[in-house]
Amino acid sequence: MTEQLLARFEREWLASLNDKQREVVENLQGPLLVLAGAGTGKTRVLTVRLAMLVIEKCAYPSQILAATFTNKAAREIVRRVESLLGADAHRMALGTFHSLSVRLLRRYGDAIGIRRDFTIIDTEDQVRLLKEILQDMSLVAERSSARGLVWCIQRWKDRALIPNSVPEEEAQMFAEGRAREVYRTYQKRLLALGACDFGDLILQCVELLRENNHILQECRERYRYLLIDEYQDTNIAQYLWMRLLAEGHKNLCCVGDDDQSIYGWRGAEVGNILRFEKDFPNAHVVRLERNYRSRPHILSAAAGLISSNKQRMGKTLWTEEDENASGGICGNAQELVSVRGFYDGESEARFIAEEIEALRRREQATYGEVAILVRTIAQMRVFEEAFLYHDIPYRVVGGARFYEREEIRDVVAYLRSCAQSADDLAFARIANKPARGIGSVSLRKLSYFARERGMPMQEAVDSAIEEGIVKGRAANALAELKNKLEGWRNDIERLPLRQLAEKIIEQSGYSYYWENKTDEQSRKENIRELFSALHEVENLENFLEHVALVADGEDGSEEGRVGVMTMHAAKGLEFDAVFLPGWEEGLFPMQRSLEEKGEKALEEERRLAYVALTRARKYVMVGHAQARRIFGQVRSNSPSRFITEIPKEVVEISDEREVRLSIKYDSSYQHKMHSALSHQQEELSSGHIARQSVQQVFAESRTKNSIKRKIGIFKAGDRCKHGQLGEGRVVAVEKNSLTVAFPNKGVYYIDPDYVVTID
DNA sequence: AGTCCACCGTTTTTT
DNA sequence: ACGGTGGACT
Numbered sequence: 001m002t003e004q005l006l007a008r009f010e011r012e013w014l015a016s017l018n019d020k021q022r023e024v025v026e027n028l029q030g031p032l033l034v035l036a037g038a039g040t041g042k043t044r045v046l047t048v049r050l051a052m053l054v055i056e057k058c059a060y061p062s063q064i065l066a067a068t069f070t071n072k073a074a075r076e077i078v079r080r081v082e083s084l085l086g087a088d089a090h091r092m093a094l095g096t097f098h099s100l101s102v103r104l105l106r107r108y109g110d111a112i113g114i115r116r117d118f119t120i121i122d123t124e125d126q127v128r129l130l131k132e133i134l135q136d137m138s139l140v141a142e143r144s145s146a147r148g149l150v151w152c153i154q155r156w157k158d159r160a161l162i163p164n165s166v167p168e169e170e171a172q173m174f175a176e177g178r179a180r181e182v183y184r185t186y187q188k189r190l191l192a193l194g195a196c197d198f199g200d201l202i203l204q205c206v207e208l209l210r211e212n213n214h215i216l217q218e219c220r221e222r223y224r225y226l227l228i229d230e231y232q233d234t235n236i237a238q239y240l241w242m243r244l245l246a247e248g249h250k251n252l253c254c255v256g257d258d259d260q261s262i263y264g265w266r267g268a269e270v271g272n273i274l275r276f277e278k279d280f281p282n283a284h285v286v287r288l289e290r291n292y293r294s295r296p297h298i299l300s301a302a303a304g305l306i307s308s309n310k311q312r313m314g315k316t317l318w319t320e321e322d323e324n325a326s327g328g329i330c331g332n333a334q335e336l337v338s339v340r341g342f343y344d345g346e347s348e349a350r351f352i353a354e355e356i357e358a359l360r361r362r363e364q365a366t367y368g369e370v371a372i373l374v375r376t377i378a379q380m381r382v383f384e385e386a387f388l389y390h391d392i393p394y395r396v397v398g399g400a401r402f403y404e405r406e407e408i409r410d411v412v413a414y415l416r417s418c419a420q421s422a423d424d425l426a427f428a429r430i431a432n433k434p435a436r437g438i439g440s441v442s443l444r445k446l447s448y449f450a451r452e453r454g455m456p457m458q459e460a461v462d463s464a465i466e467e468g469i470v471k472g473r474a475a476n477a478l479a480e481l482k483n484k485l486e487g488w489r490n491d492i493e494r495l496p497l498r499q500l501a502e503k504i505i506e507q508s509g510y511s512y513y514w515e516n517k518t519d520e521q522s523r524k525e526n527i528r529e530l531f532s533a534l535h536e537v538e539n540l541e542n543f544l545e546h547v548a549l550v551a552d553g554e555d556g557s558e559e560g561r562v563g564v565m566t567m568h569a570a571k572g573l574e575f576d577a578v579f580l581p582g583w584e585e586g587l588f589p590m591q592r593s594l595e596e597k598g599e600k601a602l603e604e605e606r607r608l609a610y611v612a613l614t615r616a617r618k619y620v621m622v623g624h625a626q627a628r629r630i631f632g633q634v635r636s637n638s639p640s641r642f643i644t645e646i647p648k649e650v651v652e653i654s655d656e657r658e659v660r661l662s663i664k665y666d667s668s669y670q671h672k673m674h675s676a677l678s679h680q681q682e683e684l685s686s687g688h689i690a691r692q693s694v695q696q697v698f699a700e701s702r703t704k705n706s707i708k709r710k711i712g713i714f715k716a717g718d719r720c721k722h723g724q725l726g727e728g729r730v731v732a733v734e735k736n737s738l739t740v741a742f743p744n745k746g747v748y749y750i751d752p753d754y755v756v757t758i759d
Numbered sequence: 760a761g762t763c764c765a766c767c768g769t770t771t772t773t774t
Numbered sequence: 775a776c777g778g779t780g781g782a783c784t
């Protein structure tokens with residue numbers, strides 16, 4: 001650490017922090033809880049703190065541990081620490097809870113019977129495994145009950161409950177009262193398979209640290225300063241994980257915002273924030289309340305809304321007048337949140353598309369600074385269609401994942417079968433893919449036999465054949481496959497990863513499998529993409545870990561496009577202009593969550609609304625549609641109660657419909673709106689339909705149908721346009737989909753709804 | 760072993 | 775409305 005750097009540190013980084021922020025950076029010893037409201041510069045403070053620990057020589061970088069929830073957040077922090085400290089950033093233990101846990105388990109896991117080369121299974125594998133178990137126990141083994149149990153076991157693991165500690169009444173509620181038994185069997189099978197699910201990564205770490213004092217001591221010695229990001233999202237298991245490591249030195253800094261807790265449904269415990277001060281009694285608490293992101297009207301809207309929540313620690317965001325107002329979009333002149341009503345989801349999407357263009361024209365807004373935040377993924381489709389029609393470039397954040405595609409999972413399963421012979425799940429997946437005469441019956445026989453012997457299927461092949469469990473063609477095919485797998489396994493050390501993978505795909509006949517199917521260009525393309533990713537990884541183990549833990553493939557290449565994403569996916573992001581469609585009772589707040597958990601869920605939905613509003617710097621529009629197609633049926637909804645919870649002083653109401661334009665925004669807005677809507681509903685049903693709405697409905701069904709019908713007029717060689725991918729050429733036409741080649745972007749398998757012909 | 764049809768569910772989603 | 779899926783059927 002040079003004098004120069006130190007001086008620069010003082011001058012630039014510290015000077016740029018406000019008093020509260022500096023308090024975070026200067027209280028390096030002991031427990032510290034930072035309540036950081038939206039847009040209060042959390043990440044910056046947090047990275048400066050990490051740098052400070054090194055500069056003040058509290059610890060070597062390698063003695064600092066920082067846990068985040070997403071890879072994206074981890075990457076961002078590494079990037080920013082790197083800009084402060086350089087290469088030292090990479091010596092810190094900085095990653096997601098899960099990746100840090102994998103590290104610990106690989107190193108110490110054998111103390112609790114977890115093999116060093118354990119594989120990480122995803123939900124699909126979990127479901128398969130549970131179906132098998134349910135079947136063995138003669139319970140209803142359909143997909144939905146298996147999925148229900150996956151969910152249930154995950155929630156138990158979130159609460160750090162091992163089979164024996166699941167409360168009896170909960171165990172009674174599932175699997176005909178035998179849920180505990182199912183869970184226990186499931187864990188046994190995972191152990192035998194040498195596998196962990198996501199919940200295990202945390203839970204097993206907790207068990208490991210609880211039961212092995214020397215390991216615990218070693219870890220505490222090793223990680224002297226801990227930092228936890230998005231603390232409000234931690235579940236109980238993660239809390240215990242963190243507390244185990246922090247007890248002793250107590251150098252623990254947690255950063256979170258109770259108002260942004262939106263993951264309760266997957267086990268997050270806001271209560272962990274209150275628990276912190278109880279478990280670490282002398283904890284220093286800092287509140288960051290000065291907002292550097294949003295204009296005052298947006299802050300007021302968000303603050304007013306969230307004040308309806310009863311369960312809060314209470315923070316008030318504030319901003320200096322005009323502080324967050326410089327440059328770019330000025331929104332409407334009055335600086336108000338615009339609330340608009342529409343006939344239906346389609347006209348809402350159309351309006352937003354036009355409004356985006358207007359913002360561009362009027363305010364020189366760029367596409368990349370605009371986002372559409374929706375409650376459910378289903379709402380995104382209508383925007384894709386509207387943007388396609390209006391030629392607006394967009395990107396869907398968090399859509400179908402690369403590693404979840406069939407062909408990718410297959411190739412990965414081949415690699416898993418090689419890397420770890422005990423991985424029956426992977427073996428079962430590839431055993432008859434391509435078809436080599438190993439039918440489901442033979443495979444099941446082998447599976448039972450292997451389990452009786454307590455050995456992995458691969459290893460059981462020989463004796464199963466000797467004992468005549470499997471015979472004939474299936475036996476030969478199994479023996480051959482097993483030999484091939486052994487051969488490839490010997491190559492793991494010898495060949496570069498990519499060559500190994502190519503060899504496997506070639507010799508197994510898998511590449512021929514897709515070759516053989518016509519019009520599966522994109523499959524092969526995806527496999528090629530996977531192979532190129534293999535270049536960047538050191539070894540097979542790391543690669544498999546990457547596949548399991550890092551779901552997203554995309555990075556920065558998608559800039560300059562309107563973002564379309566769920567409100568959940570938007571957390572941590574910010575945009576100049578944010579459109580929030582679909583604020584209707586039933587959809588947002590969502591009916592189902594209210595039914596399940598009542599008031600608690602309503603408050604979580606409200607926090608989601610708060611998160612959504614606070615993503616915006618300068619402009620927010622909230623939309624609600626009178627009618628919306630949900631599950632194929634047109635449903636009529638009233639405006640969301642959240643709309644009425646936004647202080648009326650910062651709202652500008654307008655309605656795109658010819659309905660009661662005289663409605664003024666006041667406390668009875670919702671009531672009036674509702675009666676206006678039901679009045680129109682009557683008109684609709686009695687045949688006196690407003691002219692405009694009829695035209696709209698027909699116009700829309702026409703465009704929809706014409707797009708639908710287009711599958712018939714596409715033919716190979718046609719030029720076409722896609723909303724995200726731009727112009728391309730049709731390679732092949734199938735029943736319901738097109739294969740389209742986009743120059744420099746690859747070959748994609750595409751739903752014709754998202755493509756229009758050009759010329 | 761592959762194809763067809765009826766049925767089901769369809770919030771949010773990271774790891 | 776729609777796609778995925780599981781079971782029955784060919």
